Amino acid sequence: DAKTTQPNSMESNEEEPVHLPCNHSTISGTDYIHWYRQLPSQGPEYVIHGLTSNVNNRMASLAIAEDRKSSTLILHRATLRDAAVYYCILQTGANNLFFGTGTRLTVIP
């Protein structure tokens, strides 16, 4: 299974941008980079995904390095509702997600 490396935890002040890094040095050319988040007592929630180009949606932005060995999830203005565990996942096979340990984001009021 393709591996990703994320910091165990990060903190952000409310209403400030948050940059969540992910390293995936073993990525191959056809692997998609997916981000999910999991709020307490809920199932994971899809955030964003991309292949090579940077991506934006209503929840976040995904910045992908030119060599694709790393990516950064950007939350433009953190709110208390964004406190969650964020998972960076390489989708290498049909459609199976193999979760890593994720980053626990704490948002400070």
Add this chain to the structure above:
Amino acid sequence: DAMVIQNPRYQVTQFGKPVTLSCSQTLNHNVMYWYQQKSSQAPKLLFHYYDKDFNNEADTPDNFQSRRPNTSFCFLDIRSPGLGDAAMYLCATSSNQGRNQPQHFGDGTRLSIL
């Protein structure tokens, strides 16, 4: 307007007593997945169905089985639950198999073993 529904949210069973967890979806998606998530760990894929085709992960114990009688429903059967099977069980769907297809998760069933 919940799209992936898991019932019940909490399930208690006795050691060795078979238990079935259920999942339904209103998305008409082809693919349905079951994940196991133990406390403070990441979700781990157990198996998935692509339509009626069942795909088991290599390290999923034989104690875990699944049924998908139709597009909307999928069941997880644990034949003889052990204490180590206490976990959150998550169901997810995706519209198709493909590396750019997001998965939609239910809120899980938390299983306790007495």
